[in-house]
Amino acid sequence: MINTIVKPAGSFSATVAALALTGLNAPHAVAADANAESGVRISAQAKSETRAIAAKDPQAVNSAANLCGSGYELFTAERLPDATRLGTLFTYTKSGSSGLASSCAVFDNNSGSSVYMKLKLCPNSTDAKLCKTDDDTFSQYAGPVRVTGSNASILCSKVTAIMKYEGGTVINRVTYAAPCN
Template sequence: MRKLIRSVAVGASLAASVLFAPQAIAQDAHAPEQQIAGTDVQLSPNGARDAQTRAIAEANAAEVSAAATLCGTGYELEFAEQLPDSRRYGTLFTYVKSSVGSYGVCALFDNNTSSAKHMKLKLCPNKEGAACPTDEGTYSQYAGPVKYESSNGLYVMCAPVTAIMWDANGTPIIDRVRSATLCD
């Protein structure tokens, strides 16, 4: 039933485009897909525009879906990064949500090694003096999720997230600090 309603709405929208703005069809043909194939997970507008995020999401649909479930309802994939590089000891996923009066950012740090590692994931809201949700311990699957929700989207956007993973000798094999959202 839900697909039928969506199909009717899409059909009506397409008909309106043909009648009123044929150039809209050409533009829509080049717009990135908003939903990750094989999942119920949506890409945020920034995530849909980021080729790296789309490629990682398509190649790791099960992980993206599991992380979105841990973040909760309404979160869309904003960013995905293999860390430290193509060796991929871990993957950092960030999700955002935005609805009337409610904004959120959520991060999850996936352990892609074959053994448990000491990991730390920290998310700091873009607000001076605010507490930084942190998850640290030895994990075989993932650290997190850590999230921050606010009625003010300014505290969510450009919030720094830190992902650290240590080897058995205590040497960092991943030490990444970046914005949890794709900021200009």
């Protein structure tokens, strides 16, 4: 998939404005784990670093959640490769009806320029054909990528985020996009 929307680097502002004009807004969670600024529900299993990023940058959390769709809750927000933040990886999970669940990932480009990015999301399965990938040169973000399946297949789904910048790989992060029991 190729992002064809012209987006300013490092910010989700244009996407938020476009979504607001179409009437698509962030889900308004009414729960103790909801981020008061963004209205996005934060997973009870989210780490303290994720909660700190959500508190500091609710607009980015909300914008990435809007890209994933309604009903998702934030599982991970991680600045990559470290606090210098050339990119931010967001993962969201959603429980559905009939025992189905979904994971969604968005890899925000905070570098200030168009760079090669790859975002890959795989359910907990040995079938590589079930993985979803978005890779190209992006000025804004890679993704969203989503996988849906049984609760068991979504648990421990893996996400890979790669960014190449100025001739080298500066981010190569593999983590879990959903809780792993």
